[in-house]
Structures are given as structure tokens and as C-alpha cells.
Amino acid sequence: MPTIEEIRGAARGLEERVHRTPVVTSSALNELFGADLVLKAELFQKTGSFKVRGLLTKLLRLSPAQQQRGVITVSAGNAACALAWAARSAGVPATVVMPATAVPVKVAAARADGAAVELVDGDLIAAYERIRDERGLTGVHPFDDEDVITGHGSLGLELLADRPDLGTVMVPVGGGGLISGVAAAVKQLRPEIRVIGIEPEQADVVSRSLAAGEPQKLPTARSVADGLAAPVCGTLTLPLIQQYVDEVVRVSEAALVDATRLVMSRTKLALEPAAAAPVAALLEGRVQPAGVTALVVSGGNLDVTKLTL
Amino acid sequence: MPTIEEIRGAARGLEERVHRTPVVTSSALNELFGADLVLKAELFQKTGSFKVRGLLTKLLRLSPAQQQRGVITVSAGNAACALAWAARSAGVPATVVMPATAVPVKVAAARADGAAVELVDGDLIAAYERIRDERGLTGVHPFDDEDVITGHGSLGLELLADRPDLGTVMVPVGGGGLISGVAAAVKQLRPEIRVIGIEPEQADVVSRSLAAGEPQKLPTARSVADGLAAPVCGTLTLPLIQQYVDEVVRVSEAALVDATRLVMSRTKLALEPAAAAPVAALLEGRVQPAGVTALVVSGGNLDVTKLTL
Numbered sequence: 024m025p026t027i028e029e030i031r032g033a034a035r036g037l038e039e040r041v042h043r044t045p046v047v048t049s050s051a052l053n054e055l056f057g058a059d060l061v062l063k064a065e066l067f068q069k070t071g072s073f074k075v076r077g078l079l080t081k082l083l084r085l086s087p088a089q090q091q092r093g094v095i096t097v098s099a100g101n102a103a104c105a106l107a108w109a110a111r112s113a114g115v116p117a118t119v120v121m122p123a124t125a126v127p128v129k130v131a132a133a134r135a136d137g138a139a140v141e142l143v144d145g146d147l148i149a150a151y152e153r154i155r156d157e158r159g160l161t162g163v164h165p166f167d168d169e170d171v172i173t174g175h176g177s178l179g180l181e182l183l184a185d186r187p188d189l190g191t192v193m194v195p196v197g198g199g200g201l202i203s204g205v206a207a208a209v210k211q212l213r214p215e216i217r218v219i220g221i222e223p224e225q226a227d228v229v230s231r232s233l234a235a236g237e238p239q240k241l242p243t244a245r246s247v248a249d250g251l252a253a254p255v256c257g258t259l260t261l262p263l264i265q266q267y268v269d270e271v272v273r274v275s276e277a278a279l280v281d282a283t284r285l286v287m288s289r290t291k292l293a294l295e296p297a298a299a300a301p302v303a304a305l306l307e308g309r310v311q312p313a314g315v316t317a318l319v320v321s322g323g324n325l326d327v328t329k330l331t332l
Numbered sequence: 333m334p335t336i337e338e339i340r341g342a343a344r345g346l347e348e349r350v351h352r353t354p355v356v357t358s359s360a361l362n363e364l365f366g367a368d369l370v371l372k373a374e375l376f377q378k379t380g381s382f383k384v385r386g387l388l389t390k391l392l393r394l395s396p397a398q399q400q401r402g403v404i405t406v407s408a409g410n411a412a413c414a415l416a417w418a419a420r421s422a423g424v425p426a427t428v429v430m431p432a433t434a435v436p437v438k439v440a441a442a443r444a445d446g447a448a449v450e451l452v453d454g455d456l457i458a459a460y461e462r463i464r465d466e467r468g469l470t471g472v473h474p475f476d477d478e479d480v481i482t483g484h485g486s487l488g489l490e491l492l493a494d495r496p497d498l499g500t501v502m503v504p505v506g507g508g509g510l511i512s513g514v515a516a517a518v519k520q521l522r523p524e525i526r527v528i529g530i531e532p533e534q535a536d537v538v539s540r541s542l543a544a545g546e547p548q549k550l551p552t553a554r555s556v557a558d559g560l561a562a563p564v565c566g567t568l569t570l571p572l573i574q575q576y577v578d579e580v581v582r583v584s585e586a587a588l589v590d591a592t593r594l595v596m597s598r599t600k601l602a603l604e605p606a607a608a609a610p611v612a613a614l615l616e617g618r619v620q621p622a623g624v625t626a627l628v629v630s631g632g633n634l635d636v637t638k639l640t641l
Contacts, residue, residue, distance in 0.1 A: 066600045067600055071600060128597075247641050279641075280641045283639070283641060284636040284637070284639060284641075287602045287634070287636050287639070288602075288634070288636045290602075291375045291376055291380060291601065291602045291603070291632035292600065292601075292602060293596045293597075293599075293600045293601060293602040294600070296641060323600035325596070325597070327593040327596050327597045328593070329639060329640045329641065330592070330593060330596070330638060330639055330640075331638045331639075331640060332556050332588075332589045332592060332593075332605060332638065
């Protein structure tokens with residue numbers, strides 16, 4: 024499991040390759056919540072989400088032979104675009120298995136970064152395994168991978184460096200990759216800082232896994248926060264969350280919608296609903312901000328065709 | 333008309349009171365247009381638009397007696413909120429005449445900043461003049477005012493300081509207040525930099541006024557870029573535009589919509605359609621970028637209820 028030295032090494036590997044995203048404040052949000060909030064504006068990251076941190080870290084750590092043969096993943100969305108971008112950046116060929124129903128703009132984005140996109144109508148995992156084995160590719164899990172988690176930890180280091188006065192960190196939770204890395208970084212250096220995860224009530228696989236004591240699966244996981252709708256909790260992320268995360272809370276779909284509009288109107292950040300989960304938790308009173316409270320605005324891959332002008 | 337020293341004085345008066353907004357770049361937009369673009373992210377300004385620069389400058393320059401009696405303006409939107417905010421900042425009582433049909437959230441924002449809002453069903457200008465005279469208030473024009481124009485010039489100074497390598501500046505145009513101030517600042521210091529205005533085809537009062545050689549009025553001015561739908565050109569702004577602006581081009585409604593979505597998806601800035609006018613001009617080929625090209629992203633007061641999630 025990632026040590027602080029491993030996370031620091033990953034952060035050094037990412038320097039000059041990905042953005043060191045800014046933290047921003049909003050006096051309007053502070054007044055509204057009576058809090059001292061800082062927003063980690065990770066929506067400005069390459070490809071519009073944090074995912075490139077972990078995926079690029081993974082690709083840079085493959086053996087030269089693995090890098091030469093290439094990598095493969097399966098994803099309908101952000102991870103596909105992030106892996107394609109990271110692969111181009113690392114000079115590694117990438118194949119992405121996407122459902123035939125994937126949003127065309129995401130397919131186009133992955134192709135624009137040079138990935139071979141395999142559109143599959145049917146069993147995605149079967150297609151992924153077949154292509155991986157036929158072509159000798161290295162499979163990359165979008166979140167349940169130690170290198171990926173270690174790379175995500177770089178975001179936690181940046182938060183600590185930029186705001187040494189932090190009291191709380193609030194992180195959106197899908198399968199648990201981001202919060203595992205961030206919590207591992209924060210708690211190893213500053214165990215007194217609270218780390219709280221937020222997931223949709225309708226896609227609460229991490230909460231259920233924590234309650235069961237082992238990774239659970241959801242029959243379906245749909246949320247307006249599509250970036251958080253993971254149907255499975257990772258086998259590597261769960262023990263890290265058990266060890267390092269103080270609490271995981273759930274938020275309603277209505278709160279996610281309200282929070283997205285609220286943050287956009289007050290901060291002018293074009294965030295996606297997943298990234299508004301921490302504010303949704305404040306709106307519903309699920310978390311009491313204490314001290315300087317960092318909210319990780321994890322991504323901005325909003326479907327802008329939904330903006331009716 | 334504002335000298336460079338007057339603009340510098342206004343900028344000093346605004347320091348610590350308004351934001352010095354950042355310039356940001358987007359490799360995605362640069363690739364798309366084959367250009368070297370910098371975005372002046374003025375949507376992060378207080379109240380979400382550039383208007384506080386000019387209006388606060390105006391309020392700070394009133395006599396103590398005028399400040400004590402208070403100010404009044406008429407507006408349905410951004411200027412109402414900006415005047416209310418500036419008045420609170422300057423400690424001046426403010427009255428805002430708004431149409432009864434004004435968007436409730438804008439009425440609430442003006443009230444939240446302590447302005448007395450007079451909702452009028454009928455002749456706004458008549459109501460404005462009556463209240464102004466009855467109460468001895470100082471009328472503040474939202475753009476056709478020398479102090480307002482001078483204050484807006486501060487944005488031009490920031491651009492020159494942040495990007496001394498500028499070749500072109502592109503500015504959204506409504507009644508001409510912002511571009512008058514920006515062009516006066518830029519051209520007095522760096523006459524070789526091109527300054528180009530962009531207005532909607534459906535609200536092209538400045539283009540028509542330039543063609544006629546005197547301020548024109550439009551019977552109606554409606555655009556998806558509501559911030560640019562001024563039905564009149566200023567009597568002070570027109571001569572400044574004639575003197576300092578190289579060209580004013582027009583863009584279609586479709587290009588404004590496409591540009592808003594494009595900029596939001598590529599930069600994650602939650603801009604309003606008015607602020608996307610420079611990119612609309614690039615999309616339609618109305619302007620050829622030359623050298624480093626600054627686009628003024630003038631505001632972010634998007635109606636977020638139009639975001640269907």
C-alpha cells in the first residue's frame with residue numbers, strides 16, 4: 024500500500040506532465056455555509072478530471088516491454104479519455120473498450136488522443152479480456168490498482184502544501200480510487216486532518232462495502248453524478264478507506280443537482296455533478312465543516328449539450 | 333476622455349477592492365484554432381462580471397454629499413447586481429429600478445447587497461427619473477459615463493502587464509463601455525496592438541452607429557448573449573470606439589451558442605454567452621488571430637436553471 028515516499032515519487036513523476044491545479048475560494052459559498060472552504064479546482068486538470076494522475080503514473084511504471092506492447096482498459100467515459108491522453112503522453116499504445124452506446128464526444132476524444140477504440144455491443148468485460156489476451160496488452164484497471172492509487176495521492180500532497188492550515192478534506196467517491204490515494208497522503212503526514220468521502224445514495228457501493236467489511240457489488244448504479252456510479256468497490260481501495268478515511272456519507276440526487284448549479288453560479292467553475300458531491304453533503308447537513316475545509320472539485324466533464332441556451 | 337494616467341488612477345483605486353482576474357490558456361482551443369490565445373477570466377470578478385470595475389470607480393469619485401444621498405440606476409441584470417455590490421463596497425446607498433419581469437435571482441442578489449429595488453411595471457425610464465428627482469439621488473448610467481469607462485480601462489492595463497507579448501485583444505460589445513475603456517488603455521500605451529469588438533448580429537447597435545457616424549437606437553435588441561443586447565450606443569463610447577478600436581464584427585446567434593458550449597467544455601469556465609462572443613467570431617472566421625490574442629471572458633452570469641441535469 025502506498026507509502027508517503029511512493030506518493031512523493033509519483034508526484035515527482037507527474038511534474039511538468041500534468042497540471043498542478045489551483046485552490047480557489049468563494050466568499051459567497053463561505054457566507055452561505057458559515058465555513059472556511061477551499062476548492063481544489065481539479066476540473067482544470069488535463070482531460071478535465073483527476074484520473075490522469077493515477078493512469079499516467081501507472082503507465083510510467085510499466086516495464087519497457089509492457090510499454091511497447093501497449094495497454095487496454097474498459098470504460099464508457101472519463102477513464103477512457105484519461106487513459107488515451109496518458110498513453111499519448113507516455114508514448115504507449117492504448118486500446119479502449121467502450122460500449123456501443125458511449126457518448127460520441129468521448130469516443131472522439133479518446134480517438135483524438137490516438138487510442139484504438141473498440142466499440143462493443145454486448146459483454147464489455149469478455150471483449151476486453153479477449154482483446155487483451157490476443158494482443159498481449161497490459162490491462163489497466165481505472166481505479167483498483169496500486170500505482171493508480173499512488174498517483175492520485177499527488178493531489179493530497181498539493182492540498183497539504185497549498186493549505187497547511189487544513190482541518191478537513193472532502194472527496195467524491197465512486198469506486199474509491201481518488202479518496203484512497205488522497206487519504207493515504209493526507210493521513211500519513213497529518214493524521215489529525217479529517218478525510219470524508221461522499222457518494223450518491225443511488226451508487227453507494229463503498230458505504231455498503233464498509234458496512235459488510237468486504238467489497239460489494241451493486242446490481243445497478245445510476246446517478247446524475249455519472250462519474251461516481253461505480254457498481255463495484257475496489258479490493259485495494261477498500262482496506263485503504265478502512266484505514267485512512269474517517270467517514271463516508273451519502274447524498275441524494277436532488278442535492279447533487281442543486282449543488283452543481285449552486286457551485287457553478289457562485290464560483291463560475293463548470294464542474295460535473297460528481298465534483299459537486301462535497302457541496303451536496305454540506306447542503307444536506309451530512310458533514311459539518313470544521314476548520315479550513317477542502318472540497319475536491321474532481322472533474323468538469325459536463326455534457327454541455329444539456330445546457331439549453 | 334480618459335488619459336492613461338486617469339486609467340492608472342482608477343486601477344489604483346480598485347486595488348484590494350476588486351479581483352485582479354487571471355489570464356488562462358487552453359491547449360485545446362489553441363489546437364482547434366491554430367492560434368495562441370489567452371483568456372482574461374473576468375467571469376471570476378466580483379458579482380461575476382467586469383461591471384464592478386467601472387461602477388465602483390464611479391461611486392468612489394462622487395462628492396461626499398452625492399455619496400451620502402445615494403445613487404440610482406435602471407437595469408434588468410448584471411448592472412443592477414454590480415451597482416448594488418459596488419455601493420455596498422463604497423458605503424453608498426443604492427436604488428435600482430428593475431422591470432417587474434426581472435429574473436428573481438438577480439432581484440434577490442441586488443437586495444442581498446443592500447440595494448433598494450424598485451420593481452416597475454411599465455415605463456422604466458420615467459420611474460427612474462421620478463425617483464431620482466424626488467430623492468435627490470445621483471443617476472449612474474451603466475456604461476455611458478466617463479468614470480465608468482475609465483474604471484473598465486483597468487482591465488486593459490492588467491492584460492498589458494500580464495501579457496506584454498499581446499498582438500490582438502478581442503472584446504465583447506454591448507453598448508460599448510467595456511471596449512471603450514480597454515481600447516483607451518491599450519492603444520494609448522501600445523498602439524500597434526489590434527483591438528477588435530464583437531457584437532451579436534441581432535444587437536448590432538455599435539456597428540450601425542459606426543456606419544452612421546452617430547449613436548443609433550435599435551427598436552428591439554434580443555440575443556442569447558443578453559449581456560450584449562443594448563438597444564443604444566453611448567454618446568461617450570462611440571467617439572472612443574471610433575478613435576481606438578480597429579474593427580467591430582458581428583456574430584450569429586448560432587455561433588454564440590456553439591462558442592459558449594465549446595469554451596465551457598474545453599476550459600471548464602462557466603461563462604455566459606456574452607463572454608463567448610470572441611470565440612464565436614473565431615468560429616465564424618470573422619477575425620483571424622494574429623500573434624498572442626487575448627479574449628476577454630467578460631462574465632459568468634449564466635442562468636444555471638437552464639442546465640438540465
